[in-house]
Amino acid sequence: MLSPVCKESVDFNHEQTPPPVPGVVFIQMKSKNLQKLIRFERDYEPDYKEVLDQIKSCLMFKSSTLGTLEGKLAQFIKMMFPVEPKDDKGRTPLHRAASFANLPAVEILMDKGHAKVMIKDNAGQTPLHAAVQKAAEVKESEDNRRSSFKAVIRQLMSIWVNVDERDNEKKTVWDYALDKNWIKDLLYISGSSTSTAAKALDPLNIPKPGPQHKASHRLEATLVEFWLEDENGKTHDKMHSKEPSIFDLIYDKNKGVEKILSRSRPEGKKIQCRWIHLPANNASTNPIGSRKLL
DSSP states (O other): OOOOSOOOSSOOOTTSOOOSSOOOOOOSOOOSOGGGGTOOSOTTSHHHHHHHHHHHHHHHHHHHHOGGGHHHHHHHHHTTOOSSOOOTTSOOHHHHHHHTTOHHHHHHHHHTSOOOTTOOOTTSOOHHHHHHHHHTTOOTTOHHHHHHHHHHHHHHTTBOOOTTOOOTTSOOHHHHTTTOHHHHHHHGGGGGGGSOOOOOOOOOOOOOTTHHHHHHHHOBOEEEEEEEEEETTEEEEEEEEEOOBHIIIIIOTTOHHHHHHHTTOOTTOOOOEEEEEOOOOOOTTOSSOHHHHO
16 A cells, blocks of 8 residues: 655745645655556556545645645546545645635635535644634734735635634634634624624715724724525525625615625525624724714
8 A cells, every 4th residue: 555645845834935836745655566656557456546546635735725726726626636635634625725825725615616614634623723823823014914814714704614613622713813803803703693683774974084984994894694505405504794894884875784795695595694793992082983883
């Protein structure tokens, strides 16, 4: 039998630049007949199939990690490459894509490959754990990386996930978010299906130029809608979300809750629940207080 063919020679982190040319690393390849590794006589030989499967897995990992290969990733999935192979740490391509903030790869794996969002690695961690851990390492000055992780976390949570799921160390994603409130704000979305349906907000008069007007363009709200779908005889919660500015949500008469959500709502869905999260700050000096917004 062959030992695993595909293994990363280096575990790159975000402080390092991934290699410009993807490669396949072959290590510790042992067989009773080493000459067969060079040229197989028949494509149904056990060693040939094993090597081929591991090469496919390796290509899935590489195309999930490198942002320049999302086209190849979609092609591999169409060619029936394995969507959830595991590396030596039990991580899947979705774990890898999430930890590298590779949004196109995460979307392709979830939408085309139907990759499981709650799948766990050897440490008991889901792709959401992987994304949140790396997101917590982002520096305040790294706006682009923070935006990338925001998009990935939102995509992972676009279907129902359990943010209270614990890994082998009994830690949830909340624990890995540390003191990063921007991550915690994203995670609050997950528990919202038990909220009562929110009513549409009537547009308010546009504030005069000043702190309130500026803040309404700077701050973001979160809108979430939920519906039910039957899959394989089971009913599942589904959701989609938008993050409009407070100005678009509250003051723009041409937008508002319903119009913003309707632009990305799947057709024919009967909405069961709607959840609206507004930035909360009850300080008297707050230019946009809760009474002003509501």
